[in-house]
Each structure stands twice: as C-alpha cells, then as structure tokens.
Amino acid sequence: MQFWKLFITALMPVLKVLLITALGAFLALDRFNVLRDTARKHLNTLVYYVFTPALVCSILTKTITFKNLVMLWFMPLNILLTFIVGAALGWLFMKITKAPNHMYGLVLGCCAAGNLGNLPLIIMPTVCKGSNSPFGAVDLCYKKGMGYASLSMAIGNIYIWTFVYNIVRLYSSNKTLDNNSTLEKDSVKNSTEDLSETVDDHENQLQIETTFPHERAKLPKLAKIVKTLVEKLNLKVLLAPATVGSIVGLVMGGITPFRKLFVGDDAPLRVLEDSTSMVGDAAIPAVTLLVGANLLKGLKGSGMKVPLLLGILVVRYIALPMLGVCIVKGAIHFGLINHDPLYQFMLLLQYALPPAISISTITQLFGAGETECSIIMLATYACAAVSLTLWSTFFMWLVL
Template identity: 30%
Template sequence: MDDYSSSSSSSSSSLMGKVDEGDGALLTAVLPLLKLLCLALIGLILVHPRTQLVPKSTFRLLSKLIFATFLPCLIFTHLGTSISYTNILQWWFIPVNVLLSTGIGFVLGYIVALICRPPPELFRFTIIMTAFGNTGNLPLAIISSVCHSVKNPFGPRCYGSGVAYVSFSQWVSAILAYTIVYHMMEPPLEFYEVIHIEENGDEEQHVDDDEIEIEIENPEPEVRGNNDLSQPLLVEAEWLGMEDREAEQFKTPFIARLFNGTSELPLPDSPRSLRCLAEPKVVKKIRTVAEKTPIKHILQPPTIASLLAIVVGVIPKLKSICFGSDAPLSVITDSLDIMAGAMVPSAMLILGGMLAEGPNESKLGTRTMVGIIVARLLVLPLIGIGVMTLADRWDLLIAEDELYRFVLLLQFTVPSAILLGTIAGLRGYAVSEASALLFWQHIFAIFSISLYIFIYMKLVLSFEN
C-alpha cells in the first residue's frame, strides 16, 4: 500500500512538474509580447484622435530621432562589444538567412498573387509585402523584451548577444530596401498616361524619354514632405536626405519607360549589326538604372553604425579604446548606451501611434490581404523551421547557441517591414494599401508571434537537452 501511494504521489508530482514546465514555457513566450503590447497601447492612447494627448507631429519627430540616434546607438554599443573576426566567420549564416527568408517570401508572394488575383496594378505590391519582413526594429524589440527578465531561457548574455545578432543583418536589409524594393515599388507604367510631349516650334515632334511627363490616372495621396500631417504615420522619416526637391523623380515608372522604349529603336539590317548596336544600348540602360538607384542612401545612420561597429570590433586595439570600464572612450560609449535604451520603448510608441490611425481604404481586396497575412505570418515561419532544421543538420549553425537559432527563426516570423510604407509613399504607389495591410498584419502578429515564440523556445531549448 505504501509502495502504491509513494509511486502514485511521485507520478503526480512528475505530472505537475510537466504542467508547471509547460505553463512556464507558455508564459515565457507570451509575456514578452504582452510587454511590447502595453508600450504600443500607450502610444495608441497618446496619439488617438479622441484623446490627442500628443500631437501627430511629435510622433513624426520621434520616428526621426529613433532612426537617426537611438537605433544607431543601440547597434554600435552592442554589436561593437560582441563582434570579432572569429564571430564574423561564425555568424555568416545571419545575413544569408535574411536572403533566404526574402527569397522564400518572394515565392510565397507570387503564389498568393496567382491564387488571390489582386488588381493587376497591385500584383508586384502583393509579392513585395509578402517577401520583405521587419528584420530591424521589431526583432530588436522582441529580443529586448524576451531578455528583460533575469530568468530568461537564454542566460545572462541574452540581451547583448541578441541585439548583436539582429544588428549584424542590418546592412543586408538596407541593401535590399534601397535597391530591389525601391525599383519594385515603381508605379506600373500601364496605369499611367502620357499627358504632355514637348514641341520644338514648327519642327517635327521628337519623342524622348526625358520629355515625357507622366501622371497617375487615379493618383495616390502625395507625400508633400515630412511635415505633411495628412499622410499616414507609417510614412516615417526612414529615408533621410530625400526631400521635396527630389519627390517627383520617385513617382515616375522610370525603368518601365526605359526598357519599354527598346521597341522604338531602329532595327538594323543584319544579326551582326543588331548584336553590335544592342549591346551598348543595353549597357547604357543598365548604367542609367544604376545611376537612378539611390545607392548613396544605403549609408543611413543604422547601416553606418553597423559598419563602424564591425570595424571597431574586429580591431582589438580600437575595441579596447572604445569598450570596457577602463577604456579611454568609455564615457562616450556609455553615453551612447544610455541613449540606446530609449530605442525599444520609442519604437513601440510609434507602432501604437500607427495603429491608432486605423486601416486606410484599400483596393487590394480582402482575399489578397488575408492571403498575404497567412503567407507571411503563418506559412513562412513553418518553412523557417524547416530551413533551421536542415541548417542544423548540416552543421551550418553555431553549436549549442540557442539564442542564435532563436534570432534566425525570428527573421521568418515578423510582419512586413514598415519601411515598405515609407517607400510606397515616396514612390506614390499603393500608399493606402500599404497602410491598411501593415495595420492588419501587426494586429494579427500579436497572436502569431506569441504562438511561434512558444514553438521556437520549445524547439531551440530541446537542442540543449
């Protein structure tokens, strides 16, 4: 009888232990999102039209401050202390993972566009919004929230290492945004009309690419500058240095005009002459596209901070001068670290302010919007688990580093980048659709990210056991 009671009590205690372990894992997954949700809720209350405790213009200035100061400080102070030449060789899969998640997102976006059949002018937009995720601010906020507790599952170095892992991918995201995304967000040529062709007196009219003015048949709300409070808050100041003087060139379908004009070229008499004449023309067009690509704007403050942190981190003498309690420049780096602490709460306040505006009207259609949300927030993370499983099996990941795996999985899980809304506003393409889609994605992401953080923690911590 005693043996039975003792065995019964031991089995009950083990069962209760499993239940407590499960509840603890669930709380560990949900609490970080609840903390961020509380911060976003404060921002929503502050900027909501019914309360208007803080003017919308203040939130725009705060978004500039995040992008130009808080985020670079966070990247430099934590990436600089963590990175070294050895770490660069070990962390190579982080930027590759960004490219993988984006490439898989492209395929999913194309499938969504084929199945859901959005309006033709929004076909490319559907692919873009599915492919490009928020690999910067939101992952940093999630890592900060997960590591906030002393009892976090990743140990005492959770915050510094997690921020370093996320920051190491910033330069890849910047290159993708300011090259591929910029040109893919070009307004479709077929939905524009030629309204004016310059004439030269009584001479014969000559049509040239530079003389054609193009106007949208159903124009989107124009972005008249950073002080225009009529534009959505998501069109934030993440594209510094591009002001009204350059705004018009952003809103023209430059590449479509350039390459569609090849049909008007004179046809040569022989294949050989065609090859000789076509090659310089193509090279010229490619060079023109490269000149029109805002490559110089890739070097924005967060990207500069990433590159500077890498340079300082891989040179031991520079690292010892900048970081450490006895470092000569420790006063400066400590000051930067203090400013970096404002990045996460400020970013969440901005997100709450964006949600306070509510969804704009959209021509995208409910079916396409649901398709993008499901593909981006439910299907892509599942594929990410498969990618990480294969990468771990092929020994491509750092051994016994659960936080490293968690950050890589997180890159597949986040909603579309808010920067896409900024680019949409600059290019005058699908501004309302971007605003509406980003709104609903972030609402649904509250539940999807909580679910997948729970799953990820179960997976990555299982490797430890």
C-alpha cells in the same frame, strides 16, 4: 508544464510591444493631440537619423567581434532567404488571385521583408531576462541576444533598402497603366528620344575614335559607367543612417585596436561609446510608439480587398515560418549552424515576424498604396500578438 513555461516566456515580449503600441495609438487620438502628424514626422526623423543608428552602432560595438562575425556567417544568408522565399510566395499568391498591378509592389514587399530589427531588439532581452528563461545565464544570454538582434537589424536594413525599395519603385512607376493612350504616347516619345540619344552617342563615339584613336575616350566611358552604377544602385538610399551605424559598429567592435579604444572600463574613449548607447536607448520605445500612432490610420479603412490581406497573413504567419523551420533544421543537419540554441532561435524567429515598418516609409516616399499599407500593418501586427507568441513557443521547444 514545460510547454506552458515556454508559452509564458514567449508571450511577455509580445505583450510589452502591444502595451507600448497601444499607448502610441492613444497618444495619436484627436482627444490627446500628442502624436499628431507633425509630431510623428519629427519623431520619425529623430528615430531614422539619430536613435536607430546610435542603437545599432553601440550594440554591435559591444557585442560583435571578428570571431563572432565568422561564426555568424549564416545569418546574412538566412535573412536573404526570408526575402527570396517571402517574395516568391507573395508573387505566387498574386498570380493565383489575379491582383491588380498597382498592388504588386506593396504586397511583395510585405511578404518579403519582416521586422528584423525593432521586434527582435525587444523580444531577445525580454526572453533572456524572464524568470523562466530557457537560454541560461541572464547576462550572457542578453549580451548574445542583443548582438544577434543588432546584426539582424543591420543586415535587414541593407536588404530592405535595396530589395524591397526597388520592388516598390518598379511597380509604383507602373501604377497608371490604365491610361493606355497616355502611356503609348509617352512610350513613343521616350523611344524616339532614346533612339536619338543612341544615334548621337554613336556619332560622338565615332568622332572621338577618329580623332583620338589611341585613347578611345576611356575617361568619358568610365564616367558614364560610374554615373550609371550610382543611379542604378541609389547609394544614397542604400547607405541609410542605420546601415552607416552598422558599418561603424562592426568596424569599432570587429577590429581589435578600435575595440580597445572604445569598449571596456579602461578604454580611453569609452565615454563616446557610453554616450552613443545612451542616445540609442531611446530608439525602441520611440519606434514602438510610432508603430501604434501609424497603425491608427488603418482604422479609417480603405478599398483594399480582404483576400489580399488574408493572403499576406497566410504567407507571413503560416507558409514562411514552416519553410523557415525546414531551412534552418536542414542547415543544422548539414553542420552549417553552430549549436547555440539562442542563435538557432533567432534564425527561426526571422521567418515569423510581421512586415517591416520601413515599408510604410517606402510607400510614402513613392506615394503608392499608403492607405492600403496602413491597413496591412494594422491587421498583421494585430495578428502577430497570437502568431508570434505561438511560433516563438514552438521555436523554443524545437531548439532546446
């Protein structure tokens, strides 16, 4: 009986996601002509630049304090492990199946990055507000659960736009490897240009050192280093709006003087926090509608091979959650994690989520595997209805 109650509790948030996703898919149909390409583009822009940063900022401001951040130190490490373990499993699978090189970036990204933001933000409040909630008082559970989910989204965004972004960029740049002659010519040309640039750099450096032996051109060197770091790290992409919103929320919530200004009934600037929260409330339904509209592309089909799709499903819904249980239980055994069941549930849940929606944005950015990405998203999110429910039920049973 207890297992059945846990199953119902785990099923409710998944059903909620499915219903809103189905609505998004229907609105994207030609017959309704609501979420067409232009509408999706504008709504996605609003979600990316306005709704999501506002949501993360408002929740982190209200729920995260400096003390909480110290207590939750394991979450960034846990999320990093989900990326590393998922990417390792995906790479092993690709080597075994001898998949084409142009699919490496997409498959590795889907295996590594889970939907660490939107789904937890839907699942946690539904689990807490359910009549059979196993996590205690509704208000306290909701407050802690939304804090955990928001922090998960903040950290996940940083990892996605550094780790996954660069993986897809790396392999998308090599997607034309079949044209060997062109590549060889380009390689020779680039090598010659690089050699020429290197010779010029050495000559310039020799001239500078001869002319200014005491200064040794420290400023030009520093400028080159800074320029190289900016280009390599791609700070514009790293500091995505959701990441900026996370930083602002952590500052406002974690630093006591700022918290007193913005949070609480007596806070002089509470209207700013209330307004941000109101705008952020639109993020979850808007994102879920977009998921349904974008998944509709997957119904059109592509040339993607079935074994690749099955491999991603096995990695994300079988291998990764099983290893996640071992990692989290091991951390509990060694006293690295506090004994809050809701926090442990959140850590376990991070291993069982479907691929991040941001991957489709990244593939569109590089023009690599957009159709295949739609197929992957359609299949993984359809299977998540069963997988996520079963794993959530098991995780609840495990931590209680």
